Amino acid sequence: MYHAKLDTFxxxxxxxxxxxxYQVEGAADADGKGKSVWDEFSKVPGKTxxxxxxxxxxxxxxxxxxxxxxxxxxxxxxxxxxxAWARVFPSGEGEVNEDGSRFYDRLIHALLANGxxxxxxxxxxxxxxxxxxxxxxxxxxxxxxAFVEYARVVMERYRHxxxxxxTFNEQNVFMSLGYRFGAHPPGIRDFxxxxxxxxxxxxxxxxxxxxxxxxxxxxxxxxxxxxxxSYSYDCxxxxxxxxxxxxxxxxxxxxxxxVKGRYPKALLYQLEKAxxxxxxxxxxxxxxxxxxxxxxxxxxxxxxxxxxxRYENQTLADGKDFNKTDPYQMQAQWSQAPETRMFETAKNxxxxxxxxxxxxxxxxxxxxxxxMYDRYELPILVTENGIGAIDKxxxxxxxxxxYRIEYLRTHxxxxxxxxxxxxxxxxxxxxxxxxxxxxLNGYKKRYGFVYVDRDxxxxxxxxxxxxxxxxxxxxxxxxxxxxxxxxxxxx
Ligand code: BG6
Numbered sequence: 156m157y158h159a160k161l162d163t164f165x166x167x168x169x170x171x172x173x174x175x176x177y178q179v180e181g182a183a184d185a186d187g188k189g190k191s192v193w194d195e196f197s198k199v200p201g202k203t204x205x206x207x208x209x210x211x212x213x214x215x216x217x218x219x220x221x222x223x224x225x226x227x228x229x230x231x232x233x234x235x236x237x238x239a240w241a242r243v244f245p246s247g248e249g250e251v252n253e254d255g256s257r258f259y260d261r262l263i264h265a266l267l268a269n270g271x272x273x274x275x276x277x278x279x280x281x282x283x284x285x286x287x288x289x290x291x292x293x294x295x296x297x298x299x300x301a302f303v304e305y306a307r308v309v310m311e312r313y314r315h316x317x318x319x320x321x322t323f324n325e326q327n328v329f330m331s332l333g334y335r336f337g338a339h340p341p342g343i344r345d346f347x348x349x350x351x352x353x354x355x356x357x358x359x360x361x362x363x364x365x366x367x368x369x370x371x372x373x374x375x376x377x378x379x380x381x382x383x384x385s386y387s388y389d390c391x392x393x394x395x396x397x398x399x400x401x402x403x404x405x406x407x408x409x410x411x412x413x414v415k416g417r418y419p420k421a422l423l424y425q426l427e428k429a430x431x432x433x434x435x436x437x438x439x440x441x442x443x444x445x446x447x448x449x450x451x452x453x454x455x456x457x458x459x460x461x462x463x464x465r466y467e468n469q470t471l472a473d474g475k476d477f478n479k480t481d482p483y484q485m486q487a488q489w490s491q492a493p494e495t496r497m498f499e500t501a502k503n504x505x506x507x508x509x510x511x512x513x514x515x516x517x518x519x520x521x522x523x524x525x526x527m528y529d530r531y532e533l534p535i536l537v538t539e540n541g542i543g544a545i546d547k548x549x550x551x552x553x554x555x556x557x558y559r560i561e562y563l564r565t566h567x568x569x570x571x572x573x574x575x576x577x578x579x580x581x582x583x584x585x586x587x588x589x590x591x592x593x594x595l596n597g598y599k600k601r602y603g604f605v606y607v608d609r610d611x612x613x614x615x616x617x618x619x620x621x622x623x624x625x626x627x628x629x630x631x632x633x634x635x636x637x638x639x640x641x642x643x644x645x646x
Contacts, residue, residue: 361446
């Protein structure tokens with residue numbers, strides 16, 4: 156779609172930046188905080204990059220006022236952060252820990268005093284460890300009950316202070332990595348278990364959305380989804396069909412439930428036949444139907460390219476570590492990786508990648524916004540977008556990060572085009588405000604506008620330094636994004 160002139164960003168557009176409790180706070184057991192599953196998992200040798208953990212992180216807990224002052228200086232309109240459930244309820248349920256909760260009182264108060272809209276994520280992966288031990292975490296509906304109660308306490312506490320709430324951060328990611336690929340806690344590798352746990356999180360999500368509207372009808376609440384649109388490798392209809400399958404498997408499976416209250420029918424049919432569909436109890440669909448969000452949060456980093464599945468595409472199957480004539484291997488493939496019947500990932504020859512191999516695809520961001528909006532017709536809040544890179548602190552304490560500026564500029568430009576196309580976007584939170592702990596990649600993969608002087612081995616000074624991108628984004632916000640235009644020769 157060509158536009159001779161781009162629309163301006165709406166007035167009140169929420170320019171922001173984001174973080175998550177475990178990645179920034181540190182103060183792992185301060186003021187009565189209980190342990191989370193990440194506190195335990197990150198201590199198991201070999202689970203994280205060079206055994207890094209969030210015990211100290213970037214010490215946001217103790218430097219919160221300094222960090223908010225930097226946000227103010229930057230002109231942030233919103234700051235997205237998560238609450239560590241185990242600070243509020245050290246055992247996940249029971250008595251509220253007032254001492255721990257007061258940290259969020261202070262943060263929210265400081266944000267409001269500086270004219271910054273707090274945007275609160277209720278769950279960014281740090282499940283209280285006690286719930287994992289007692290109930291088996293998200294495999295139990297009791298954990299969903301505890302989550303609803305925790306959400307109730309927090310949403311009542313911050314009435315009249317917080318308007319925007321995120322239920323779950325990237326349910327697709329913490330479910331897949333935690334229950335299917337074993338790379339996050341609880342370290343399980345079983346597709347069916349993931350499906351069951353995922354259904355329970357869906358119920359928790361819907362219950363909390365409903366509850367938020369009961370507590371305060373002016374609340375705006377939704378999940379943040381890790382969205383990656385699927386491209387067909389080329390115009391071979393078989394690849395096109397594979398891309399449809401990939402979208403259903405990677406995106407619609409979650410988003411349809413959030414918005415429509417049901418799973419996409421064709422995929423559900425396939426999983427039922429394979430014995431892999433979640434157990435749906437009587438009444439579950441009623442719960443799901445009552446949890447329609449006000450917006451969809453989108454975390455966008457990149458999409459993916461797919462081709463025809465290995466079972467039908469003989470050329471592909473021959474080259475893979477997979478033997479079609481071996482019934483046991485076939486069965487294992489089907490039960491643990493049903494998507495191999497539907498599509499196969501492929502490399503996209505048109506895209507460059509980051510140092511960590513993530514595709515850089517700003518147009519894909521416009522595609523993502525268009526697809527999500529076309530299918531669900533809900534406003535979109537971009538809750539994460541950014542680039543992980545190795546930054547260098549110069550002797551004069553400057554940090555030159557033109558690659559980050561270019562990444563953000565091209566993505567914001569594509570978002571502006573999507574808005575001009577007709578997509579309703581409420582705000583944009585870059586990931587991240589300060590540097591922080593990358594769950595599995597330690598501290599050297601940096602995302603922030605603010606450099607934090609620490610590395611994987613040592614906490615060093617933990618001093619904050621503004622990167623070049625800090626000043627650039629400050630100007631973007633001051634102009635409400637409207638100086639982000641196409642450069643000559645860019646299309
Ligand atoms: C998102 C998460 O998946 O991606 C963030 O919500 C995370 O918590 C971000 O940090 C970047 O991922 P990574 O692996 O580079 O830290």
